[in-house]
Amino acid sequence: MREGYIKVHCPATVANMVCGFDILGFALEEPNDIMYVRLIDEPKVIIRNLDDYGLPTDPEKNVAGVVFLEIIQQQGNKFGFEVEIDKNIKPGSGLGSSAASAAGAAVAANHLLNNPFDTNQLIQFAMLGEKLACGVKHADNITPCIMGGVTLVRSIHPLDIVRLNAPEMYAAVVHPQIEVKTSDARQILRKEVLLKDAIRQWGNIAGLVAGLEQGNYDLISRSLEDVIVEPVRSILIPGFDEVKLKSKEAGALGGGISGSGPSLFMLCKEKSTAIQVEKAMQDVFTGLGIEYRSYVGKLSPQGVTCTEA
Amino acid sequence: MREGYIKVHCPATVANMVCGFDILGFALEEPNDIMYVRLIDEPKVIIRNLDDYGLPTDPEKNVAGVVFLEIIQQQGNKFGFEVEIDKNIKPGSGLGSSAASAAGAAVAANHLLNNPFDTNQLIQFAMLGEKLACGVKHADNITPCIMGGVTLVRSIHPLDIVRLNAPEMYAAVVHPQIEVKTSDARQILRKEVLLKDAIRQWGNIAGLVAGLEQGNYDLISRSLEDVIVEPVRSILIPGFDEVKLKSKEAGALGGGISGSGPSLFMLCKEKSTAIQVEKAMQDVFTGLGIEYRSYVGKLSPQGVTCTEA
Numbered sequence: 001m002r003e004g005y006i007k008v009h010c011p012a013t014v015a016n017m018v019c020g021f022d023i024l025g026f027a028l029e030e031p032n033d034i035m036y037v038r039l040i041d042e043p044k045v046i047i048r049n050l051d052d053y054g055l056p057t058d059p060e061k062n063v064a065g066v067v068f069l070e071i072i073q074q075q076g077n078k079f080g081f082e083v084e085i086d087k088n089i090k091p092g093s094g095l096g097s098s099a100a101s102a103a104g105a106a107v108a109a110n111h112l113l114n115n116p117f118d119t120n121q122l123i124q125f126a127m128l129g130e131k132l133a134c135g136v137k138h139a140d141n142i143t144p145c146i147m148g149g150v151t152l153v154r155s156i157h158p159l160d161i162v163r164l165n166a167p168e169m170y171a172a173v174v175h176p177q178i179e180v181k182t183s184d185a186r187q188i189l190r191k192e193v194l195l196k197d198a199i200r201q202w203g204n205i206a207g208l209v210a211g212l213e214q215g216n217y218d219l220i221s222r223s224l225e226d227v228i229v230e231p232v233r234s235i236l237i238p239g240f241d242e243v244k245l246k247s248k249e250a251g252a253l254g255g256g257i258s259g260s261g262p263s264l265f266m267l268c269k270e271k272s273t274a275i276q277v278e279k280a281m282q283d284v285f286t287g288l289g290i291e292y293r294s295y296v297g298k299l300s301p302q303g304v305t306c307t308e309a
Numbered sequence: 310m311r312e313g314y315i316k317v318h319c320p321a322t323v324a325n326m327v328c329g330f331d332i333l334g335f336a337l338e339e340p341n342d343i344m345y346v347r348l349i350d351e352p353k354v355i356i357r358n359l360d361d362y363g364l365p366t367d368p369e370k371n372v373a374g375v376v377f378l379e380i381i382q383q384q385g386n387k388f389g390f391e392v393e394i395d396k397n398i399k400p401g402s403g404l405g406s407s408a409a410s411a412a413g414a415a416v417a418a419n420h421l422l423n424n425p426f427d428t429n430q431l432i433q434f435a436m437l438g439e440k441l442a443c444g445v446k447h448a449d450n451i452t453p454c455i456m457g458g459v460t461l462v463r464s465i466h467p468l469d470i471v472r473l474n475a476p477e478m479y480a481a482v483v484h485p486q487i488e489v490k491t492s493d494a495r496q497i498l499r500k501e502v503l504l505k506d507a508i509r510q511w512g513n514i515a516g517l518v519a520g521l522e523q524g525n526y527d528l529i530s531r532s533l534e535d536v537i538v539e540p541v542r543s544i545l546i547p548g549f550d551e552v553k554l555k556s557k558e559a560g561a562l563g564g565g566i567s568g569s570g571p572s573l574f575m576l577c578k579e580k581s582t583a584i585q586v587e588k589a590m591q592d593v594f595t596g597l598g599i600e601y602r603s604y605v606g607k608l609s610p611q612g613v614t615c616t617e618a
Contacts (some may be wrong), residue, residue, distance in 0.1 A: 020515065022512075046583060073441060093327060154528075154531065155516075162528060164519055190504065191503060193504050198502055198511075202507075202510060203463045204463065204464075204509045206514050206515070207463035210471050213518070213519065219471060222463065223463060226505070236455075272327070296496060
């Protein structure tokens, strides 16, 4: 029991969703960060970490901190926030760890201030955290983290976000304990792509969005193909091709790299299939002698949620 | 009254739909080609033109003819077709004139043979006509011409087509009487595009598909942006920028080049708006001293239809 605090659930998220590089993302049921947040009178941010990741507690250097600071300043320095963060989404996993903190901070502040901000404003605030974390104000993890479900960032300037309809799906996620830096994963991409590849990619994106909206699993499955980013980035992830092959054999609709990796995800129609797919993915990394964490859960229709602590 | 003939309505179609280069297309209520087709005993194709376009009547050189010939051969040379074609979709207009003939032939043959072929097979047959017309087996006019409505060609190899849901919309179409060769329009495109432009394009495509499926006119309007093809091809069409500007002022959701041009189309929520937009487009070409034909009609939910003649 924490007097005056709210408890904030911040879901992990998967950006890109195979063919939707920089535009699509979705929220996971598992893992979740938990934050406890309360208003304080002084215009400052106090951060305590409940986990062992050793993230900075200086609010200027903390992903949640910079979001709280911006909100405090925009509202005239009349209050502050005290925050405890229990991170379960490992930093560097490619599962939207920084987005969870940034989105959690924005939604928590909004809740404690009686909801002065709309979703677009919350995303704008949270993007400051992403900028601190990786140098770019991207929104493809932030958006599903705040809105839940499957989301589209049609445009960043101006910000234009869309919640997509989607049928029930389950994700099997494996996080091999290797390091892939987002900056490296960005640098190895070519600045130019063949028009014919771009056309194939946007055919798949259109197919995926139509499949999600129409609840057509077969179309979703056929559309989960990435001819632009995956062929380059998958080189950084040992076992990638085998994970994909074995997952498909185990019944996955399809999947690929979560964000810039190294986590991999596979979408499934049924939970029982997702459990089998998780097993198949585990086996590949066990065979390679690479440690991992893995998760199975529904695509979460909910984003960040606040309850009484 | 034509004894033994069926009457075939073949709609004009708009390929690309602004951001969906090579993948999206839709059917128009107006203009339509009319074909009269009947089965004959001899394994040959007899073609008569009822219009003044002087298209070849040698079936090997006629877009409808090659489709009929292929079907006759595939079915064991046991019958033939006699065909009269009244073309209202001007060849070279960018409104799917060749697709109308090719799709009309495939659907008419299927009807007369008691529907042995499914939609995919009909598209495959009709693509032979497109190959004759422009050297490429493309399906972005054929597919909406056969299926009606708004369609997605997710992939050509293998053929994967999707009928999209769409809210009621009207198109204003103007065909300025200038010539733009499809081959020229293809040649001026760059073989490579910037990744950042491709991302913006597929954000728009995802937005357009989501907007259509959700019946969200504002999202459709915001997504009707093409940063890849239009900036290059619009150079070939005098008055393009002004047409777009004036059409938007008159209330159009958005629009652009139909196929490879020179026809331009604008989508509107209401018929009354589409009529005003048509007027605005006419004024631009009148001002430039360029003759035109223009049309207003609903996006047709129906593709090629066959009735008793």
